[in-house]
Amino acid sequence: xxxxxxxxxxxxxxxxxxxxxxxxxxxxxxxxxxxxxxxxxxxxxxxxxxxxxxxxxxxxxxxxxxxxxxxxxxxxxxxxxxxxxxxxxxxxxxxxxxxxxxxxxxxxxxxxxxxxxxxxxxxxxxxxxxxxxxxxxxxxxxxxxxxxxxxxxxxxxxxxxxxxxxxxxxxxxxxxxxxxxxxxxxxxxxxxxxxxxxxxxxxxxxxxxxxxxxxxxxxxxxxxxxxxxxxxxxxxxxxxxxxxxxxxxxxxxxxxxxxxxxxxxxxxxxxxxxxxxxxxxxxxxxxxxxxxxxxxxxxxxxxxxxxxxxxxxxxxxxxxxxxxxxxxxxxxxxxxxxxxxxx
Amino acid sequence: xxxxxxxxxxxxxxxxxxxxxxxxxxxxxxxxxxxxxxxxxxxxxxxxxxxxxxxxxxxxxxxxxxxxxxxxxxxxxxxxxxxxxxxxxxxxxxxxxxxxxxxxxxxxxxxxxxxxxxxxxxxxxxxxxxxxxxxxxxxxxxxxxxxxxxxxxxxxxxxxxxxxxxxxxxxxxxxxxxxxxxxxxxxxxxxxxxxxxxxxxxxxxxxxxxxxxxxxxxxxxxxxxxxxxxxxxxxxxxxxxxxxxxxxxxxxxxxxxxxxxxxxxxxxxxxxxxxxxxxxxxxxxxxxxxxxxxxxxxxxxxxxxxx
Numbered sequence: 233x234x235x236x237x238x239x240x241x242x243x244x245x246x247x248x249x250x251x252x253x254x255x256x257x258x259x260x261x262x263x264x265x266x267x268x269x270x271x272x273x274x275x276x277x278x279x280x281x282x283x284x285x286x287x288x289x290x291x292x293x294x295x296x297x298x299x300x301x302x303x304x305x306x307x308x309x310x311x312x313x314x315x316x317x318x319x320x321x322x323x324x325x326x327x328x329x330x331x332x333x334x335x336x337x338x339x340x341x342x343x344x345x346x347x348x349x350x351x352x353x354x355x356x357x358x359x360x361x362x363x364x365x366x367x368x369x370x371x372x373x374x375x376x377x378x379x380x381x382x383x384x385x386x387x388x389x390x391x392x393x394x395x396x397x398x399x400x401x402x403x404x405x406x407x408x409x410x411x412x413x414x415x416x417x418x419x420x421x422x423x424x425x426x427x428x429x430x431x432x433x434x435x436x437x438x439x440x441x442x443x444x445x446x447x448x449x450x451x452x453x454x455x456x457x458x459x460x461x462x463x464x465x466x467x468x469x470x471x472x473x474x475x476x477x478x479x480x481x482x483x484x485x486x487x488x489x490x491x492x493x494x495x496x497x498x499x500x501x502x503x504x505x506x507x508x509x510x511x512x513x514x515x516x517x518x519x520x521x522x523x524x525x526x527x528x529x530x531x532x533x534x535x536x537x538x539x540x541x542x543x544x545x546x547x548x549x550x551x552x553x554x555x556x557x558x559x560x561x562x563x564x565x566x567x568x569x570x571x572x573x574x575x
Numbered sequence: 576x577x578x579x580x581x582x583x584x585x586x587x588x589x590x591x592x593x594x595x596x597x598x599x600x601x602x603x604x605x606x607x608x609x610x611x612x613x614x615x616x617x618x619x620x621x622x623x624x625x626x627x628x629x630x631x632x633x634x635x636x637x638x639x640x641x642x643x644x645x646x647x648x649x650x651x652x653x654x655x656x657x658x659x660x661x662x663x664x665x666x667x668x669x670x671x672x673x674x675x676x677x678x679x680x681x682x683x684x685x686x687x688x689x690x691x692x693x694x695x696x697x698x699x700x701x702x703x704x705x706x707x708x709x710x711x712x713x714x715x716x717x718x719x720x721x722x723x724x725x726x727x728x729x730x731x732x733x734x735x736x737x738x739x740x741x742x743x744x745x746x747x748x749x750x751x752x753x754x755x756x757x758x759x760x761x762x763x764x765x766x767x768x769x770x771x772x773x774x775x776x777x778x779x780x781x782x783x784x785x786x787x788x789x790x791x792x793x794x795x796x797x798x799x800x801x802x803x804x805x806x807x808x809x810x811x812x813x814x815x816x817x818x819x820x821x822x823x824x825x826x827x828x829x830x831x832x833x834x835x836x837x838x839x840x841x842x843x844x845x846x847x848x849x850x851x852x853x854x855x856x857x858x859x860x861x862x863x864x865x866x867x868x869x870x871x872x873x874x875x876x877x878x879x880x881x882x
Contacts, residue, residue: 290676292683354864361619361675362863365815369856372808376853482687489680532694539688546681547669 241558242415245500246408249274252504253404264400265468266514270507271403272464274500276480277487278410279457281499283450284488286423288430289359292481293351293367296374297455299476300347301340301462303378303385306394309336309467314393323383333397333467337406340463341456348455349448356447371481379473390472398468406464410457414496422449482535483510486542492552497559502552509541510534590713590721591841597725597794598837599830600732604787605810606829607739608780610822613814614756615776617675618667621682623784624807625689626662630655630788631798632697635704644706652785658689659781667777686804693800701799704792711793724793735786736826739779743822748775756822809836809852812859818869827871 249271256267280294308331310318315327331339351370358366379388386392417423426446428436433443465471483506491502519528545552605623612620633654637647666685670678710727713720743749748771754762755772763769791803810829817828832855840848862870 290679354860358863358867361679361819362815362867364619364676364679365812366860366863368808369812369860372856373853376850376856380849479687482683485680486684530695531699532691535687535691536695539684539691542684543666543681543688546673546677546684547666550673550677 238419241418241496242412244559245411245415245497248500248504249404249407249411253400253407256400256404263511263515266507266511268398268400268403268468270504270511271400271407272398272461272468273484273487273507274407274503275410275461275464276458276484277491277499277503278407278414278496279454279461280484280488281454281493281496282414282417282457283447283454285493285495285499286418286426286430286450287447288494289447290364291367291451292364292485293370293374294454294458295476295481295484296371297344297348297458298462298465298480299374299378299473301344301459302391302466302471302476303462304343304459305336305340305463306391306466306471307385308339309333309395309397310391310393318389318392319382319386321382322385326384333395336467337460337463341460344459344462345452345456347459348452352448352451352455356444356451371477375473375477386472388473390470391466392470394466394470396467398464403464403468406460410460411496411500413453413457414499417450417453418496422446426450479535483538486538490542490545490552492554492556494551494556495554495558498552498554498556501554505553506538506541510538513537588842590725591838593721593725593729594841595834595837597728597732597790599834600729601787601790602806602810602813602833603826603830604732604735604783605806606814606817606826607736607822608783608787609810609814610819610825610829611752611756611776612667612780613819613825614822615752615759615773616667616671616678617759618670618678619675619682619811620780621679621807621811622662622686622689623780623810624803625686625693626655626658626781626784627788627791627803627806628693628798628800629658629689630785631704631792631802632693632702634706634788634792635702635798638704638706639702647704647706648789651788652782655785655788656778656781659777659784663773663777686807690800690804697800699800701797703796704798705796707789707793708796724790728790728794731786731790735783742779748772752776753822809833809855812856816859816862816870818872820868821872824869824871828869831870 252267252270252274256264256271259267276294276298279297280291283289283294284291307319307322307326308329310330312328312330315322319327355363355366355370378385381387418427425436425441426449428439428441429443429446437443462476465476469475484503487502487506488499489502490506491500492498513529513534516527516529517531517533549555605627609620609623612618630651633651634647637650642650662685666681667678670681673681710724711722713722714726741749743753751762751767751772752775754765755767755769755776759769762772787803791806792798795802809832813828813830813832814825815828816832817826818824836851836855839851839854843851866872
């Protein structure tokens, strides 16, 4: 019974991802980009969940892993012939190497796992507010260095000539991989130990759990997932340092908080729901025909709606719309029946 | 330290030094505004910069219509105070029971919300607020040119801090606020009225935000939706650097990071100063690791738990 229940925890988010991908196959090509972006967002938010959800420690720094992943995969996939024209001051090794799409994603994840390990070594000693500010510092430093160090990338200019290979299938597969990894971690011995430290640091320590070590493991794993998402991003849209900075940090944190930070189901639901609302509003900002009239929202509406929604959820329901719990079907059905039978 | 920097310290470039003092003063005021609210509410207000932005837009509004300077400043104070009180009522009060991390995320959301409202309302082009731009002219003091605003900013900052020290040190509400900042629960048990103390702290932080808005629009007259956002991030880092738990260390931290950023930004050549944010934040992280209580606190005071 327990095994069935925990399988539901894996299958339902996976089904949601598959459903989103299916929707992507029937819509127009321009809308499909939004669906693919939503799937990449699922990877980022699941990465956030692996660390923030399981450890209860805040991180504003994960978008720096997305950025480093994007830089790694982007630089390695631009054809050698085009590199000197776009990035004249690129370091020698990067200038002469080009790898295929899938290896570039794997290398991005690997590089970010290493980066997260290096960053996490000192930072995982911090909690609460200090962790929030320090991870913010990591974001600022990464942004600053990527923006001005032209030996490792295009600097301020937008990435160009990166093959646009992130299709619906690849994004969906990567989102599924992220969900499976997060599920496996959640149910592993390490995931359980980390959640024990989230609930009660002193008690977890008393039974021999290394708070520092467990947090570091989760940080590295979530850094790798975020790097994978960055690789997908650079193969999908033309990115630059500004598109992988504060706004993305805000929107992905909003997705996690709105969905419910402490469950995988919450992370996936939050990513899908907010992406859906966000893409609808993005389309509406350019004007769409709906309900027989033209809806033309001014630029900036998306952030207002998402930001307002996030503030509301935090005030009224701090554990997110899923309540921060995993979906357990039979009981949820039972509860639904109970509420319906009441007059 | 390169010889160029040393020359600057020895007085080769007084303008840079004066600018650094001015920026340090402004950041110190912002640090007090953030630190006061943190003291009583345990809330890091990420949206503080957006209060300043609102003040900037109020000044721009008055400038566009050709209103006299004092009307613009009055409007700026009115707008910022209203927004501060509204923020306290709508966001801070329902969140009082939450952990500091949750409140930080919430104010992060509010900051983005206000920023996009500004973008929606005034477009991202930015508006000009230049009614006090005569202050950008230099004063010549014994053969050295120094922009008036650098001196005015330093003077206003010192004045505000003196008033604040008097209020906090000599009045009963100041005593209540200091007590609440030290230990809110105990202060309440001893008869300090929570809502009054929180209200005054929020009000003072709003007044400081309006003051900063007036000074900042003189230095950068173009008000955009992300006006003062970068400064807020730096000041937050500075406040943590100095020591979050006490007001004086927090203020010193704000001044230090403002001074460092103004001084190094002006003294270093561009190819070095572009990495300035990296150095500042790296310094903040190192301080958090080595002295979690902050640079300017006595040892034994722990603001931050560690594992």
